[in-house]
Amino acid sequence: MISCLDETGFDAALDDLTDILHACVHDGASIGFILPFAPDQARAYWQNRVRPDLHTGALDLFVARGNERILGTVQLIPAMMPNQPHRADVAKLLVHPEARRRGLGRALMAALQDRAIALGRSLLVLDTRSTDPSCILYQSLGFQIAGEVPNYCRNPFEDRLEPTTYMFKDLSQADVLRTLAAKQ
Numbered sequence: 030m031i032s033c034l035d036e037t038g039f040d041a042a043l044d045d046l047t048d049i050l051h052a053c054v055h056d057g058a059s060i061g062f063i064l065p066f067a068p069d070q071a072r073a074y075w076q077n078r079v080r081p082d083l084h085t086g087a088l089d090l091f092v093a094r095g096n097e098r099i100l101g102t103v104q105l106i107p108a109m110m111p112n113q114p115h116r117a118d119v120a121k122l123l124v125h126p127e128a129r130r131r132g133l134g135r136a137l138m139a140a141l142q143d144r145a146i147a148l149g150r151s152l153l154v155l156d157t158r159s160t161d162p163s164c165i166l167y168q169s170l171g172f173q174i175a176g177e178v179p180n181y182c183r184n185p186f187e188d189r190l191e192p193t194t195y196m197f198k199d200l201s202q203a204d205v206l207r208t209l210a211a212k213q
């Protein structure tokens with residue numbers, strides 16, 4: 030159900046990814062875009078912002094499939110600076126509004142965490158709106174709230190600013206436990 034896309038897979042998935050991003054923004058998600066938001070803008074994000082990073086290996090793109098189409102996605106973006114070889118960002122966890130509460134978001138995050146551990150990235154960082162379901166999901170996965178930045182971004186629907194909440198998860202213990210389990 031969950032897979033990590035290469036460039037060929039990405040090209041085949043582009044229509045579905047476009048649909049998911051467009052639908053999530055119109056459903057009210059605070060994920061970098063504001064209305065009006067046309068399908069072409071969603072497609073341009075994937076083609077111009079994500080595909081080049083996929084090409085250089087700057088990110089891992091996970092997708093969740095169901096009913097022969099892609100219904101969800103998330104990105105793991107390892108930090109590039111030499112003083113953060115252990116850190117990665119989590120970005121754009123998106124599940125199509127028609128496919129929510131079926132465990133896809135949780136499954137995508139599990140795959141992302143496994144990959145982070147495999148890459149030796151023991152600290153995950155993300156930001157989200159504290160009032161969104163995503164915050165509940167992240168906390169249930171062991172993410173902790175670092176703090177809130179006021180007036181961080183525009184609300185997607187209304188002419189006002191809103192805060193974002195930074196969260197983090199320390200995977201170093203998960204790494205140790207997994208190694209111990211593998212030895213037993």
Ligand SMILES: CC(C)(COP(=O)(O)OP(=O)(O)OC[C@H]1O[C@@H](n2cnc3c(N)ncnc32)[C@H](O)[C@@H]1OP(=O)(O)O)[C@@H](O)C(=O)NCCC(=O)NCCS
Binds near residue numbers: 121134
């Ligand atoms: C956040 C999001 C990815 C969750 O995807 P999902 O596939 O519906 O999540 P899951 O079904 O795996 O839910 C896992 C847990 O998260 C919590 N959760 C998810 N949606 C919830 C909701 N609407 N209300 C309360 N809790 C919720 C629950 O604890 C849930 O476990 P449960 O179903 O056993 O109670 C989805 O709501 C989404 O795409 N939101 C818009 C985009 C967004 O804001 N992304 C985050 C950017 S940082």
